[in-house]
């Protein structure tokens with residue numbers, strides 16, 4: 001039994017025999033302590049546990065589920081830069097994450113080829129040479145899993161490019177491992193930066209929102225970050241209107257506006273999380289009746305080759 005599994009079972013008072021566990025060497029069980037503490041002990045149906053536990057259902061093979069569902073491997077001019085959409089580029093700042101979400105479309109991404117920080121200089125150069133780009137999105141993996149001073153170095157290089165107006169950070173770190181999230185140096189920079197600052201966190205269920213996360217997000221917000229959230233719609237985890245409505249309210253309490261609700265990327269191993277479009281649209285109709293417009297996320301799907309995320 002792996003150390004991670006042993007620790008999880010002990011903490012959550014579960015026995016290995018109860019769970020349908022499979023060992024995944026390429027994308028192993030990985031759960032940070034902060035996230036583990038938000039899971040209810042003894043509950044195999046916990047909506048957070050289901051997001052991180054590798055189970056036998058992942059081995060099912062289904063038509064239409066591939067290893068590169070959003071076409072990032074095809075559209076990758078420079079190793080760290082993905083320029084698919086007009087005016088904004090995505091920079092793979094870190095290939096790593098402190099958590100492994102089982103539905104992640106990057107679970108088969110060739111991380112090794114993306115890891116090298118040498119590639120940043122090449123990416124920065126490409127951004128500087130293209131004045132149609134006004135927003136740089138730091139993504140990954142998770143950019144906030146980087147060492148804070150390394151992250152800040154990258155951000156300052158981006159800030160020097162005059163045609164860049166907005167820095168956006170896509171990160172699940174403030175939600176799943178707030179105690180390790182960048183703070184002092186990032187906040188200090190944010191206070192004085194000329195850039196618009198957007199942080200898109202990734203929370204799927206209100207149980208993920210701990211007091212630690214709340215404190216952290218307040219700091220980011222007070223220092224000039226516009227806070228948004230994206231979620232993935234996941235079967236038996238957040239696919240009821242009650243759960244989605246509660247999530248929107250809980251996020252707003254923390255100063256975060258819902259941005260996108262993603263239909264699952266059809267990545268091999270995530271079939272069992274799929275919610276049909278019919279059901280997704282029905283859920284949207286229900287939550288629109290219960291929430292103010294500004295708390296309703298946009299339901300989208302990423303389709304390879306499209307110039308934007310596609311609203312359903």
Ligand SMILES: *Cc1c(COP(=O)(O)O)cnc(C)c1O
Nearest residue numbers: 082083084085088089090137309
């Ligand atoms: C999602 C994504 C973006 C950002 O899209 P928005 O609709 O602006 O949030 C940019 N580039 C890539 C490659 C993306 O996948």
Ligand code: SF4
Nearest residue numbers: 097100101104141172
């Ligand atoms: S944090 Fe995001 S990128 Fe990392 S495994 Fe989870 S969904 Fe994937």
